[in-house]
Amino acid sequence: MQTPALPTESEKDARRRMPRRRRKDARPSELTAAALELFVEKGFAATRLDDVAARAGVSKGTLYLYFDSKESLFKAVIEEGIVPTLIAAEQQLAEHSGSAIELLRKLLFGWWQQIGGTRLAGVPKLIISESRNFPDVAQYYHDKVIVRGRALIRTVLQRGMVSGEFRTLDVETAIDVIIAPLLMLVIWRFSLCFCGQETDPAAYLETHFELLANGLSRRQGIQ
Amino acid sequence: MQTPALPTESEKDARRRMPRRRRKDARPSELTAAALELFVEKGFAATRLDDVAARAGVSKGTLYLYFDSKESLFKAVIEEGIVPTLIAAEQQLAEHSGSAIELLRKLLFGWWQQIGGTRLAGVPKLIISESRNFPDVAQYYHDKVIVRGRALIRTVLQRGMVSGEFRTLDVETAIDVIIAPLLMLVIWRFSLCFCGQETDPAAYLETHFELLANGLSRRQGIQ
Amino acid sequence: MQTPALPTESEKDARRRMPRRRRKDARPSELTAAALELFVEKGFAATRLDDVAARAGVSKGTLYLYFDSKESLFKAVIEEGIVPTLIAAEQQLAEHSGSAIELLRKLLFGWWQQIGGTRLAGVPKLIISESRNFPDVAQYYHDKVIVRGRALIRTVLQRGMVSGEFRTLDVETAIDVIIAPLLMLVIWRFSLCFCGQETDPAAYLETHFELLANGLSRRQGIQ
Amino acid sequence: MQTPALPTESEKDARRRMPRRRRKDARPSELTAAALELFVEKGFAATRLDDVAARAGVSKGTLYLYFDSKESLFKAVIEEGIVPTLIAAEQQLAEHSGSAIELLRKLLFGWWQQIGGTRLAGVPKLIISESRNFPDVAQYYHDKVIVRGRALIRTVLQRGMVSGEFRTLDVETAIDVIIAPLLMLVIWRFSLCFCGQETDPAAYLETHFELLANGLSRRQGIQ
DNA sequence: AATGAATGAGCCTTCATTCAT
DNA sequence: GATGAATGAAGGCTCATTCAT
Numbered sequence: 001m002q003t004p005a006l007p008t009e010s011e012k013d014a015r016r017r018m019p020r021r022r023r024k025d026a027r028p029s030e031l032t033a034a035a036l037e038l039f040v041e042k043g044f045a046a047t048r049l050d051d052v053a054a055r056a057g058v059s060k061g062t063l064y065l066y067f068d069s070k071e072s073l074f075k076a077v078i079e080e081g082i083v084p085t086l087i088a089a090e091q092q093l094a095e096h097s098g099s100a101i102e103l104l105r106k107l108l109f110g111w112w113q114q115i116g117g118t119r120l121a122g123v124p125k126l127i128i129s130e131s132r133n134f135p136d137v138a139q140y141y142h143d144k145v146i147v148r149g150r151a152l153i154r155t156v157l158q159r160g161m162v163s164g165e166f167r168t169l170d171v172e173t174a175i176d177v178i179i180a181p182l183l184m185l186v187i188w189r190f191s192l193c194f195c196g197q198e199t200d201p202a203a204y205l206e207t208h209f210e211l212l213a214n215g216l217s218r219r220q221g222i223q
Numbered sequence: 224m225q226t227p228a229l230p231t232e233s234e235k236d237a238r239r240r241m242p243r244r245r246r247k248d249a250r251p252s253e254l255t256a257a258a259l260e261l262f263v264e265k266g267f268a269a270t271r272l273d274d275v276a277a278r279a280g281v282s283k284g285t286l287y288l289y290f291d292s293k294e295s296l297f298k299a300v301i302e303e304g305i306v307p308t309l310i311a312a313e314q315q316l317a318e319h320s321g322s323a324i325e326l327l328r329k330l331l332f333g334w335w336q337q338i339g340g341t342r343l344a345g346v347p348k349l350i351i352s353e354s355r356n357f358p359d360v361a362q363y364y365h366d367k368v369i370v371r372g373r374a375l376i377r378t379v380l381q382r383g384m385v386s387g388e389f390r391t392l393d394v395e396t397a398i399d400v401i402i403a404p405l406l407m408l409v410i411w412r413f414s415l416c417f418c419g420q421e422t423d424p425a426a427y428l429e430t431h432f433e434l435l436a437n438g439l440s441r442r443q444g445i446q
Numbered sequence: 447m448q449t450p451a452l453p454t455e456s457e458k459d460a461r462r463r464m465p466r467r468r469r470k471d472a473r474p475s476e477l478t479a480a481a482l483e484l485f486v487e488k489g490f491a492a493t494r495l496d497d498v499a500a501r502a503g504v505s506k507g508t509l510y511l512y513f514d515s516k517e518s519l520f521k522a523v524i525e526e527g528i529v530p531t532l533i534a535a536e537q538q539l540a541e542h543s544g545s546a547i548e549l550l551r552k553l554l555f556g557w558w559q560q561i562g563g564t565r566l567a568g569v570p571k572l573i574i575s576e577s578r579n580f581p582d583v584a585q586y587y588h589d590k591v592i593v594r595g596r597a598l599i600r601t602v603l604q605r606g607m608v609s610g611e612f613r614t615l616d617v618e619t620a621i622d623v624i625i626a627p628l629l630m631l632v633i634w635r636f637s638l639c640f641c642g643q644e645t646d647p648a649a650y651l652e653t654h655f656e657l658l659a660n661g662l663s664r665r666q667g668i669q
Numbered sequence: 670m671q672t673p674a675l676p677t678e679s680e681k682d683a684r685r686r687m688p689r690r691r692r693k694d695a696r697p698s699e700l701t702a703a704a705l706e707l708f709v710e711k712g713f714a715a716t717r718l719d720d721v722a723a724r725a726g727v728s729k730g731t732l733y734l735y736f737d738s739k740e741s742l743f744k745a746v747i748e749e750g751i752v753p754t755l756i757a758a759e760q761q762l763a764e765h766s767g768s769a770i771e772l773l774r775k776l777l778f779g780w781w782q783q784i785g786g787t788r789l790a791g792v793p794k795l796i797i798s799e800s801r802n803f804p805d806v807a808q809y810y811h812d813k814v815i816v817r818g819r820a821l822i823r824t825v826l827q828r829g830m831v832s833g834e835f836r837t838l839d840v841e842t843a844i845d846v847i848i849a850p851l852l853m854l855v856i857w858r859f860s861l862c863f864c865g866q867e868t869d870p871a872a873y874l875e876t877h878f879e880l881l882a883n884g885l886s887r888r889q890g891i892q
Numbered sequence: 893a894a895t896g897a898a899t900g901a902g903c904c905t906t907c908a909t910t911c912a913t
Numbered sequence: 914g915a916t917g918a919a920t921g922a923a924g925g926c927t928c929a930t931t932c933a934t
């Protein structure tokens with residue numbers, strides 16, 4: 001007899017009735033999602049694989065059907081975390097036809113929708129905490145996320161400068177100025193908020209964008 | 224002498240009942256310095272006390288003469304790391320008699336001299352990484368470092384606004400804008416540099432100060 | 447058909463109640479052959495059932511269609527490994543009509559053909575390695591292989607002594623002398639060869655037989 | 670208060686009162702002795718380090734103060750097991766001045782005293798069982814034990830042949846004939862006795878020696 | 893019959909902590 | 914004060930066993 005949905009039914013029981021094939025396909029991302037949460041909460045070393053498994057609703061051994069070791073799970077967390085979203089953003093950039101400042105707004109708030117406001121925002125915190133322990137992961141993150149993310153913004157800035165929409169400026173420094181508050185925001189969300197600091201992300205982001213819009217605009221200088 | 228010799232009690236038992244303050248005073252800073260370095264390098268959980276002892280040039284057992292546990296060592300690292308410097312800065316602020324912008328410059332570069340450019344700059348990285356595992360440390364850091372640090376800057380800003388040196392602005396946001404790049408700088412120094420990212424701290428700091436000076440000044444732009 | 451189809455009972459449940467003999471008959475020898483090889487190579491405890499299944503070209507679950515557990519697989523390996531050959535040898539002994547020394551030669555070289563030179567020779571190595579962990583298997587091996595094997599040789603010796611072909615000798619010691627070099631040979635083949643020791647089995651066996659022929663013969667020496 | 674020896678006092682308690690320094694020195698051989706027993710009893714893979722530690726009267730962690738891993742413990746067991754005795758035998762050989770057959774008797778019964786009759790006799794069983802899993806240990810055993818052991822016997826045989834005490838014979842085969850029954854004896858002691866086989870080692874060894882004495886003697890051929 | 897994903901008990905190994913010297 | 918041998922709880926990882934498909 002099939003068990004009808006009961007309020008007391010655990011997620012695990014629900015999963016039990018899922019077809020095998022679908023579970024097999026969905027497993028790795030379920031596991032990395034659980035792992036990401038715990039790695040961000042506790043740090044890599046302090047996270048027990050039992051807890052990862054429990055949060056994903058599987059047994060400890062199941063983790064080893066999909067990942068060779070705790071470290072390879074960590075790498076998968078980083079690899080699956082940001083890159084797909086970045087690829088989507090690159091796609092968006094290529095297809096955009098409006099003004100540069102509109103594009104920048106799209107990127108910033110898209111980032112919040114896809115990353116900054118989701119659990120994926122924990123990845124930068126993880127990288128900050130663990131990159132010294134995982135040099136190859138750090139390298140990967142640099143090549144696949146930092147470089148490509150900066151390139152994304154660089155393209156927007158250059159497009160705006162070419163069209164005369166933005167004033168001429170030092171591009172790399174401008175990228176720093178754009179990214180730093182975003183990074184600060186996720187650090188707040190995942191770390192310093194536990195230091196008692198509070199902030200409203202949406203308002204913060206809006207303020208940040210307005211400052212950028214002013215700072216980048218050609219018309220600012222002659223106001 | 225605080226503890227008189229008791230025939231029925233060993234030296235060690237006597238030490239046990241000694242107030243913590245007494246032991247804390249005698250605590251060698253070599254131990255916390257070694258611990259700070261390793262906590263920053265590897266994270267709290269991944270740091271072995273053997274390594275801390277080895278780096279400090281003592282045996283593992285010696286650590287327990289001064290700290291009750293690994294966790295209390297961590298707390299001591301945070302406590303001793305920043306607060307003395309902050310007190311010095313507050314002293315400096317009270318005694319300063321020049322312009323507000325000069326004072327701000329003093330604070331920024333003093334921070335670099337005393338904290339940002341030293342091993343103490345690892346403390347913020349440590350707080351970011353570990354605050355969720357140590358809520359009371361996070362609270363301590365918030366109360367003793369973040370609040371007092373922001374108060375320091377707030378005083379400067381208000382002094383400049385009162386004297387007419389600075390234009391009127393939202394103080395708390397301005398504090399964010401002043402602090403964020405400093406935090407980014409230490410994050411770069413201790414984490415993201417292992418992602419291949421490079422930056423010149425001195426130039427970065429100089430640029431940051433100039434932008435601040437412009438942004439805060441009443442004379443900014445043609446407004 | 448042993449089990450009539452029952453509407454309320456699945457095929458599998460039916461199988462569960464089937465007598466073990468039935469399942470044992472259907473047991474594919476590929477499985478025990480693969481298991482024997484790996485048990486001899488790695489030892490019982492260090493052999494993984496995944497590897498047994500892989501070497502036999504089936505999935506891991508299939509093993510459990512034929513054997514209740516790893517231990518019962520081990521027992522089947524021993525049971526199927528030697529006894530059938532021993533039965534053949536007993537048959538040969540009963541039908542033989544030539545001289546005793548010819549029969550002994552037949553037995554020795556038959557042993558090499560059927561056991562010593564094949565993978566079955568791993569069984570004694572397995573018994574030596576594992577008998578303390580499997581007292582009942584050791585007992586089985588003693589009763590079904592050692593006792594019967596010695597009886598085989600004993601019959602030959604007694605036949606030769608009765609016919610006057612062999613001189614009178616202590617039969618049990620003679621059996622030891624006949625068997626020990628055979629056992630040494632398989633130990634060499636499966637273990638000590640990995641210690642760098644080398645030996646030519648055929649020549650070794652020939653030498654052994656000649657020594658035996660001399661030693662058993664009434665005509666030995668000038669006595 | 671020191672605890673006086675009580676019948677119920679465990680070995681562990683006794684060890685507790687031993688001075689630290691002496692324990693540190695004695696530890697490794699205590700541990701390898703316990704490990705040897707269990708490896709021989711159960712096999713390497715089936716032996717749990719908990720049991721080794723318990724048999725040695727220490728905690729599990731203590732093993733890792735002296736050995737890097739289970740495997741390095743295994744290697745130490747083999748290395749410490751036989752070589753010292755072999756060196757003693759080589760010494761004895763160099764100093765001997767009597768007849769070759771007397772020397773051979775000394776070696777055989779000395780082997781029984783030092784190895785064959787002690788727990789060290791388990792080492793050959795261990796090598797037989799595990800050499801395929803530890804090729805470098807097998808190589809070590811070949812170089813340090815097998816080669817040197819055979820050289821020992823070879824020297825005796827050649828000395829006897831040179832002095833005319835022994836008849837001329839194929840030396841390497843004679844070594845095989847001398848060693849094989851010894852190996853069989855320890856295999857019986859540690860493995861096949863659990864197959865129900867029983868034997869009296871002393872009588873067996875005496876018989877073996879007499880056969881050898883007859884077989885090697887020049888006078889045998891003319892009796 | 894056969895598969896292979898899932899399980900979880902068990903083992904090797906680490907390391908914070910203790911304590912006799 | 915200082916040491917470092919010893920401890921044992923905890924965690925990463927393995928693998929015999931089960932069971933839905």
